[in-house]
Amino acid sequence: MNRTDGFQLFVCEPVEKVEAGGLNGGGPLKVTTKHHPAREYDAVVLTTPTWATQMNLDLRFPPNAVSTKVMHSMRSSHWINSCKVFFPLKRRFWDGSGFPSVVLTDTFIQDVYIYAADKNDPGVLLASYTWEDNAMKMLGFDSDVILAQSCLRKLDEIFERSMITDTDDKPIRISDYVDPRHEPIVVQWAKKPSYAGCAKLYRRNNESENNDLLTFNREHKACRLYFAGEAYSLEGGWIEPATRTALDAVLHIIHDHGGVLAQGLDIGDYERLTDTSYLTGMNLPRRGE
Ligand SMILES: Cc1cc2nc3c(=O)[nH]c(=O)nc-3n(C[C@H](O)[C@H](O)[C@H](O)COP(=O)(O)OP(=O)(O)OC[C@H]3O[C@@H](n4cnc5c(N)ncnc54)[C@H](O)[C@@H]3O)c2cc1C
The missing domain is CATH 3.50.50.60 (FAD/NAD(P)-binding domain)
Incomplete structure (x- = not known):
């Protein structure tokens, strides 16, 4: 007061x-x-x-x-620190496929989440959610776009090896679903002056x-x-x-x-x-x- x-x-x-x-x-x-x-x-x-x-x-x-x-x-x-790398999608890759909404990997991208608010929402991909040591690895990139592309490449590689298919039985290539009209969004808590971690x-x-x-x-x-x-x-x-x-x-x-x-x-x-x-x-x- x-x-x-x-x-x-x-x-x-x-x-x-x-x-x-x-x-x-x-x-x-x-x-x-x-x-x-x-x-x-x-x-x-x-x-x-x-x-x-x-x-x-x-x-x-x-x-x-x-x-x-x-x-x-x-x-x-x-x-x-923690880092999140988001991609807005042009359409969902998981409809009807029983695809899990959380994927844990042993690569540098650590966790992957998918989310859509309702049935008309094309959805958003959290291509990488890291914390502590894994988040430190995300700090050295020259730009957010380079970091995000690197996460997407790794995700495509994981999906190719996993042979996960869509409803037409075609292999899912995640980068085909990313909406090119929007920049990826990267949040690095260590880089935010009002958090610093x-x-x-x-x-x-x-x-x-x-x-x-x-x-x-x-x-x-x-x-x-x-x-x-x-x-x-x-x-x-x-x-x-x-x-x-x-x-x-x-x-x-x-x-x-x-x-x-x-x-x-x-x-x-x-x-x-x-x-x-x-x-x-x-x-x-x-x-x-
Ligand atoms: C990536 C991530 C995932 C998380 N996941 C979970 C979860 O799944 N479950 C869970 O329970 N918790 C989770 N948390 C933790 C949860 O978010 C925090 O515990 C909670 O937000 C703490 O609230 P707070 O009010 O103490 O601080 P904060 O929410 O951090 O708020 C502090 C505020 O102070 C402001 N500030 C700083 N400096 C100044 C200044 N000089 N002047 C004015 N304002 C200032 C900041 O901008 C910020 O808004 C997560 C946190 C992160 C970062």
């Missing part, structure tokens, strides 16, 4: 800076976006992927408001860093900054843990700002149920130690 102008919703608006209020970070937070000067807010929920945050967002908080441990944990979290995964010895982010909302109440989403949860790559930290942020904001939780919900019970302080006694190793 903007303190001076009432409720305002900005969408598709890159945030450039979030600043602590006052020297000790206890005042209203200042948020500066690409097209708007700094405005003051009672609370800010940060949902940006941590690597994108490091690259594009200036977080200015004194160490007594957001500890250096937490800042370090954001920077050193482990993200992987597709999923946050565990890395050996980063339990402490993960825990610093997971427990931030309960341990940094005074700074009015809250974390929500996959980047601050565990088991990255899935919506469920992202949703859990979103609920965690909402519960803490309501509680910290004097709100009343729904009947039957008690912040004390919630914090006891989700307590991970026992991990502190275990002296979990930190990366680099």
